[in-house]
Amino acid sequence: MNLENIKRAKTQVAEDTPTVIIELLASQIGIADEARARIIKEGIVVRDMKGSVIKHPAIDIEIKALKAIQGVINNNKRVENKVDGFKDFPEMDI
Numbered sequence: 001m002n003l004e005n006i007k008r009a010k011t012q013v014a015e016d017t018p019t020v021i022i023e024l025l026a027s028q029i030g031i032a033d034e035a036r037a038r039i040i041k042e043g044i045v046v047r048d049m050k051g052s053v054i055k056h057p058a059i060d061i062e063i064k065a066l067k068a069i070q071g072v073i074n075n076n077k078r079v080e081n082k083v084d085g086f087k088d089f090p091e092m093d094i
Contacts, residue, residue, distance in 0.1 A: 005029045013076040021076055028068045035062035 009025035010017075035058040048054050 002026065002030050005033075012073050017076045021072060025069060025072045028065045028072070032062050032065035032069065035059070035065065 005026035006022060008029055009022045013022065013025065038058040039056050039062065042056060042058075044056050044059065045053050046056050
């Protein structure tokens with residue numbers, strides 16, 4: 001597992017997110033990155049075994065990984081105050 005991807009994953013989820021979820025997110029980040037790198041290197045179209053031009057298979061792999069990333073992040077969101085970066089606290093009547 002790529003340590004950099006784990007660091008990236010931790011910045012996207014709540015601090016109390018279980019390690020297994022962070023590892024899952026890091027794995028999907030790695031898959032998306034690898035797919036994107038292959039698309040950049042090889043182009044958005046490639047030839048199949050018959051020589052026909054087709055959409056690069058890594059496009060679908062990247063899309064699926066990004067959807068998985070989005071789902072994990074949406075289910076394990078960081079709760080922060082966008083103004084000052086502190087965690088939001090429930091409203092209290094004084």
